[in-house]
Amino acid sequence: xxxxxxxxxxxxxxxxxxxxxxxxxxxxxxxxxxxxxxxxxxxxxxxxxxxxxxxxxxxxxxxxxxxxxxxxxxxxxxxxxxxxxxxxxxxxxxxxxxxxxxxxxxxxxxxxxxxxxxxxxxxxxxxxxxxxxxxxxxxxxxxxxxxxxxxxxxxxxxxxxxxxxxxxx
Ligand code: 4NP
Numbered sequence: 001x002x003x004x005x006x007x008x009x010x011x012x013x014x015x016x017x018x019x020x021x022x023x024x025x026x027x028x029x030x031x032x033x034x035x036x037x038x039x040x041x042x043x044x045x046x047x048x049x050x051x052x053x054x055x056x057x058x059x060x061x062x063x064x065x066x067x068x069x070x071x072x073x074x075x076x077x078x079x080x081x082x083x084x085x086x087x088x089x090x091x092x093x094x095x096x097x098x099x100x101x102x103x104x105x106x107x108x109x110x111x112x113x114x115x116x117x118x119x120x121x122x123x124x125x126x127x128x129x130x131x132x133x134x135x136x137x138x139x140x141x142x143x144x145x146x147x148x149x150x151x152x153x154x155x156x157x158x159x160x161x162x163x164x165x166x167x168x169x
Pocket of ligand 1: 017018019020021022023024050054055134135136
């Protein structure tokens with residue numbers, strides 16, 4: 001994940017969950033929000049996708065949107081399925097849970113891209129679990145927890161990437 005980041009060669013991140021309607025759109029929205037707050041829009045390209053085809057074309061879940069909007073974060077995703085071309089395309093692929101991680105890695109038959117596939121909670125300063133829990137079948141508190149976990153993790157991830165930026169004069 002460590003390479004110089006320039007305007008000519010922006011750093012590309014893809015957040016990945018199962019449905020691409022709850023966790024990964026929230027991560028995408030938060031990370032883009034932090035990038036905007038820090039004035040770093042020229043240096044990052046942020047996307048999300050899902051390992052399943054269940055919700056292709058759908059916007060983010062209404063509960064995910066509600067929780068995010070309360071914190072001033074907008075979710076603009078349209079669900080799509082992660083595919084093997086994304087392994088080449090992105091600099092960093094962030095799996096929300098270990099099942100997502102296995103499904104992404106299964107597309108990387110020779111392990112060529114294993115260095116760029118990471119668990120999102122590797123970046124959580126308070127990692128009480130390895131996974132970002134799936135909130136889909138639960139109540140609002142689960143969606144709020146997902147937002148809080150992802151906010152902490154995205155902050156830390158951007159803290160680690162920002163020093164790699166090479167600003168030209
Ligand atoms: P996500 O949540 O992976 O965070 O988008 C889910 C969305 C849909 C389903 C499961 C999880 N589903 O089974 O349809």
